[in-house]
Amino acid sequence: MQKATPRVAVYARYSDDKQQATSVEDQIRRCREVAARYGLAIDPELVFSDSAITGRESGEKHREGFRRLREAWDARGFDVLLVDEFSRLSRDAVTQAKLQRQLENDRRVRMITADGVDTAREGWQLQLGLHGVMAQYESRRTQFRVPRGMQGQLERGYMIAAAPFGYDNARRFDDFGTRIGTHWVINEWEAQIVRKVFEMREAGSSMHQIAAWLNTEGIPCSRGARTEDGGYWRPSRVKILLGNPAYRGVFIWHGSTTYRSRMEKLGDPVETVEYPRPELRLVSDETWFRCNSRSISRTGYGGGKHVLAGLVTCGFCRGTLALTARSKRSLSMYCPACTVAKAVKGVPRLTSTVRATGVQQVLSEAIRYFLSPEFLQAFRHSLDLRMNGDNQGEIDACRSRLDKLRATQERLSRMLQHVTDDDPVLEARYGEARNQVVETQRKLAELEAARAKVNAADVERQKTVDPAAELVAIFDAELPPERLRAVLARLFPQVVFVRASRHSKVGRQA
Template sequence: MPRVAFYARYSSDRQHERSIEDQLRDLTAKAEREGWTVVETYCDYAVSGAHAGNRPALQQLLADAAARRFDVVLAEGLDRLSRSQRDVADIHERLTFAEVRLMTLSEGEVSELHVGLKGTMNALELKALANRVRRGQRGRIHDKLSAGGLPYGYRVVRELDARGEPVRGKREIDAEQAEVIRRIFAAYVAGESPRAIARRLNDEGVPPPRGTKWNASTINGHRTRRYGILCNELYVGFLIWNRQRFVKDPATGKRIGRLNPREEWIVVEVPELAIVDRELWDAAQTRKAAYDGRAVHRTRRPKHLLSGLARCGVCGGGYVIRSRDYLGCATYRESGSCDNDRRIRVGELERRVLDGLKHRLLSPEAMAEFAREYRSEMERRRKTRTRDTRRTEKRLAELNREIERLVDAICDGTATPAMRKRLEEREAEKAGLEREQAAAEQSENGADVVPLHPNLPELYRRKVAELETALKDDATKAEAVEILRSMVDHIAIHPRRTANTGVDIELHGQLAAIINTARPENSRPGRARTVLVVAGEGLEPPTHGL
């Protein structure tokens, strides 16, 4: 009796959750008529059919199909599986390879013809649906209603029209949030920075638009894309639609925003929704223009040696340039939600990290831990190779027996074309397994084992000292920076526990890179062999108090 798996999905845009129950009811009736055994049901709730990659149930179905857990996949229609022509073709191909039949209530058993024609129709329907949605949104805008979304400072108005249907897109001012918006504009015009404003709002416990904390970016926004408190024209009485369009990345299924030309924007005046007066708005925009006109990317200081590697040991946020030569916690600076206010000079951090690289990371304790992990990893690999070797030998024996039977049949003149094809397939599989077996034997003989120099710590310290000297020479600085950065996983910076000032540093090293750096030039392994040096790349425990 064939084993069948059901797949059902409903979209968040047009359907209700009961749609799943309706689909499963019809699928069950079909299975009962055919005498199939239902072994699994896969359902994706409130997920668009435009991209298969973002549907966990469908992905699990394909994985189970590859494992031969069922013989038939049954869905209401091809559009339930996907509206993407490429996804439909991929799903059909994968199920066919797994020798699983694909059937739908609408199309019956799905063939390549269905995939081509129906896939095209579904793709066109998806495009038509998008056009209908945009037409409806455009109509709302012309009626001075919102096309979607709820900006901070407003609330949804729930009422019925003359026909008794809900009015969609109507908004009104939220008096409490509107007062916060006026405070933000007034403080900004008075000279306060978005960071200072965000910190004050967090200190006062004012609820933010999203999340748990106000951030500078929430207030500052983006002048070109017109988002953020200070850039939202709705606050001055203008409803703007079609500033940007969204397209889906075919590789990830994620929506990517792309700015439309200004002449395509639709602007409608809604004075009843204005929160700030024109004078205050213009003053804020004048100040933003003065700052945003700077070529910030050209005035930034060059990246320092450890740029991007330093983290706050309290909140995990980045440690970034806060003033000319100092690094500080970005979260503390942006929102004040982290209490790590300690700063450290860039030069001091580099000096302490270089000192740690030279004297701490390859201490006797660290080397002993590395040796234990190395032996454990090599033992695990040995057991894996042994298990794989036995499996390969067993399969080779089966192939040899089957090949012998097929050859005998050919010699006797009783072979069919299918048997000759099977012989070719089995011989190809045998050749592949023999190559894998030879590679495994070479690895077992020590081809991939990395020998460690008995005086490795001292060689390593000399190498770091040479790199430190190379940093002072412009001709060799770039290469030295690259090598040193490869040896550091990250740097955690904590407020010093024993004082009200200063910081403690934890240096987490990339041990594989460290070992490779310390080896003589003529004996360094290639990249594929370096990874076998250590089971895990992070060095534990971290180095404290540098």
């Protein structure tokens, strides 16, 4: 009886760690050479591959080719599996162990690798195990080398991630056409949108309102969106945009929430490093931090229709006071958390209420008290200092020096790339240039942060206006509640309902 011709499958994979896209073709070519030596014929329909996906556990759910290979294996769709090396199947220890057990329990499938493993030979388990350990070790080394190289790029002034909204990628090449790094450059059209978003948020707009405005204007939220119109803005995406420190001219290494979450699961501490990028600044530090504080609205998303919604804090549990329904005889504020806790657990809590009009009156009196003649005089003096303290010339000189230092650093970096032997002198010069770049970046960031953008006409108007007269009547102004809340939040960072008694009072904390 003639023996059936074995069905032969091939699997190939390359990752971005250190391989190129042609690696898959090279792996398949080597598998064809192995098949020719063994007198095997590869079935074209049984050639599986994955491109630009890691072999670690984190990448398995994205490996469509590997998934189809496992399905064909479970369905007994082939008899021989050819791979360039065992690490192409997986670098994860658990997955490797499962594959080895499957090969031991299902001997109808024979695996042959281009680097010498053949499960038809005696003792193949030891050889495969050694190859697996080496693959795991190489994976760990890669996990160390890649972050080290990325941080080195940051120290050299380059960027390591895709440019966010408001910027474009600008790749840099050496004289031989080799890419040496990527800079972010400001996209002026998108930058105007970013500044408008911060302006709206600073004026009290909720993230829902900002997202609605962006969608109404037809502004695409992502260059890589799945839809042709660029996708829709959602409040969560607006929050991510506002929280990006790049808009204040800083890139934070290990500052992403994804990285922090992963480190928390592993139980490892998170060590962040700030890299100044003053040329990327779109908003001032004051604006950025104010927009990312909790003072504008209670949750950062809504804020309520009443001017006091989300502004008053319970002095007992630090929760946020809510307002009673407008159908009540008088609009009052109370702490819902304390009310529920006392009803359910019977513990002492702050369950008194305070009239909303009373809170407004207290805040108006506080404004009168703080806006004294001495305060107004100091305020106008600070405006004079802003007019006369502009440091644009110093900033321009610092930027010019930074450009020259970066050019020197790049030149030394190219020289190091083409040196075959160790050159301590050249390495020392490169280290000095790198340190000078980092120090100059830090200095420029300080100058940018210290410099207030002064508009002479605006400053003169501020000097002539009477803030006391304007602010005392603030509750009578016909302003949207979110805008008025933003003003109150800047005047009173915290408004605390401090005690429950017949004569309840509202306290102010700076």
